Amino acid sequence: MALKLTQYKTPLWVDWCPGCGDFGILSALQMALAELNLDPYKTVLFSGIGCSGKIPHYVNVNGIHTLHGRAVPYATGLKLANPNLEVIVEGGDGDMLGIGAGHLVATGRRNVDITIIIHDNGVYGLTKGQASPTLRRGIKTKALATPNIYDSINPLVLALSVGFTFVARGYAYETKHLKELIKAGIQHRGAALIDVLQPCPTYNDINTKEWYQPRIYKLEDNKEWDPIVREPSEDEVSKKLINAFTKAMEWGEKIPIGIFYKNEFIPTFEDRITERIPFYKQLPPALQMIANNDNTPATNIKRLIEEKLV
């Protein structure tokens, strides 16, 4: 039975600042879940720390609000224990690209089938506006005493270079477009990363809604744009990657959103585990029986004992 959009909402008051880009991400996510008719019992939304970290509490699926920077390994553990579950991770740019960047790199290498959504606003909001890893060098947002002296990370370039097989960018105020990106990310087989440009009306007075609006354009408006790897040849993959890298570098007067890259020819981590454990997907760790009816151990370690018998 299809669930209504309202059934993906909790009755909690959403305590973000008025006008926050996070509202757009939240409603795009709820719409995506409803349109895909995902079973709330089998859907798990993870988050880290910061404003974005609160998002699971507003969505009526299992919600796991974790540590700063660590949402990805929590989510990976759950997914690998039971690959039948739908796993989505939401995190801020500080969360994912600062304190937790190492996990993002490892996730690309694993290509585990989860969807990561980055709330990219250039600042650490909840701690009052410090510069985050995506804030460009030389920019002085209003809470900074002096301009930012760090160079910025390009989340898309990072994701492409570490092995994410679905890389996209959305814009928090293009909610319907973002909803489609989230749906595509969820439906993608493999690690998906969606960077969402998210104005922070309280602390980022540079990259505002007004700043973004005239710059944003959609990749798919160009009918020639094809981010999908159509065959597993080296030529095809490098062609699509080069296009994606080139587009991902575009910033300033024109800022593209949409799908940059998609490759489903790379085995997921779940596929790789299946090569080691053939029955992994049918009988994943979470669904294995470990006790008999009389509660004695169901696991037979006879072979292990025999190896060591004297």
Place this chain on the structure above:
Amino acid sequence: MVTDISLIIGGPQGGGVESASAVLLRAIAQAGYYTFGKREYFSNIKGRHSYFHLRVRDKPTFSIKDPIDLLVCLDAETMFTHFNDVVKDGSVIFDPSILHTRISDIVSMENELKERVEKFLEEHGYPNTIEGVINYMLLKNVQMYQLPYGLLLQEVNKAIGVTASSALMRYINTMAVAATAAVINLPLENVVKGLENVFGRKADVIKPNVIAAQIAYNYAKEHFFNFKNKLGQPPSNINQRILVNGNEIIAMGKIAGGLRFQTYYPITPAADESFYIEAHNILEEADTLKRAGIVVVQTEDEISAITMATGAALTGVRAATATSGPGFSLMAEGLSWAGMNEVPVVVTHYQRGGPSTGLPTRDSQSDLHFVLNAGHGEFPRIVISSGDHYEAFYDAIKAFNYAERYQLPVIHIVEKALANSYATIPVPDLSKIKIDRGLIYLGEETEKLSILSGFSLDNGVNGDYKRFKFTENGISPRALIGISKAIYWNTGDEHDEYGHISEDPVNRRLMYEKRMKKLETAAKEIPKEDKIVFYGSEDAEVTLVSWGTTKGAILDAIEALHTIDNISVNFLQIKIFSPFPAKEVLEILSKSKLIIDVENNYNAIASGIIREKTGIEIKHHIVKYTGRPMSETEVYNAVKHILLTGERRVVLSHGA
């Protein structure tokens, strides 16, 4: 005749000492004896001195003893390092070609030890050469057995037709083992079985090894006489036994206990556990449902190791990680989150010498305070410790039972001295074990699945599931994501019963108390024998208190104190540190006459905890922090020393 032989076999790391010792341990065990062998090695892959200290007995043993009866040298450094460990009238096997080696020729030897040895030889009037060492030992009536590897290798060469010296060199270890067996009177057939076990039965590998063994065995039988401490008859009527090291037996316990998800980041001395599990990750059964396929994930760091295991545990899988000090340091925040969200996750913590990188391949018991307090804020955790291989098997299973029953992180604290020691133990009895998975909530319409054996069910009020429901004993029914028809929230923030953030002071107090109450519930329910173990009679003159692998040396020392000196000593082994068994410990120590605390750390950490929890101040301490485990002899001597002098603190330091 009583059998109790101690020997050291040493050589360059990566040069086959480990496999040679494995063959010897196996041969001894297969001949029907009990054995215990600890491995000592540098943080190094090839070249530095590594050795096995073995003991052969006719009864179960978990300690080493010094001085040793036999020193088997695979190189000159071994003789320079251990010559003073050999008992008067003992024996040494060595290659006569090293006779003129000077201590200054040995680049792999640490300068501190070189200087000590040089000083010793100088003071005793001997040159700094192997010849000097030998002359010193001859004066102590030590038998020097020359095993001419070069000559014997030529015989091996004739027999198997291999001429390349590099190929022949690999048989040196086998010959050393065979000569050792001949000296202690172990039958050659057991050496052959040991070789087959370690090298497999492939003819091209095993045949030349067997030939090399025969040649060395016969040579030793013809030339090496007067070994003082030969094997007696093996004990009769012994049950089936296994020979395992600590990493292996803990892995076996975890697997039997239902581990299906293990994460780790490579670290000594914990990684071998995960390696073993990965190599044994599929257990096929006739009953499809009972098939086990264990997912082992090598993570990007230990932060990921603990958080990934915790995430996995939300699905109901039994999940764990294994680490050592530096890795556990990175897990502190994740541990706190698991405590806050009441997630059953197990950490097997192998202590090694700290602080920092410390002595990465050596033993220590210095992380007790750390595992008890790691993580910010107050949250319940269970901390259990194991004294030997046999205990460790069952403790590994109990760790999961406690984690799931009380919904909290459990730390199973062990040591390098367990991880890298081999022992013969009885085959574990699985029929004695119960899997206790605690209380779960399944929600509407979910029929009882067979995979849910071991769980207790609580179906509460349909449709209004509260993950952190307030209850009398603090335990709320747990939903398993993917199995239960329920939705819930977790957060590191303080939360309401549903798991949503709440900073309300009234809720804060109730939720705080609910969490902490679980530890009181655990303290009430966990049986006494899982908290403490008491050995000996209540009216003994001395009570030793300890935890972890010092148990082996303590029990053997107690026996020696009784038989040699007629001193009666009992022993309180603490197995659980959180919840601390204050009542049980107090009950025993309040009756004790002279209490001595024994620990492998500087601060006598457990005695501090005992004082905090019971008010009892232990006045005498035997401590060691050289990174080498205590021997029976050290504990024996230290207890006698305290009895004689009343000394408050004895610091031990034996062992290379």
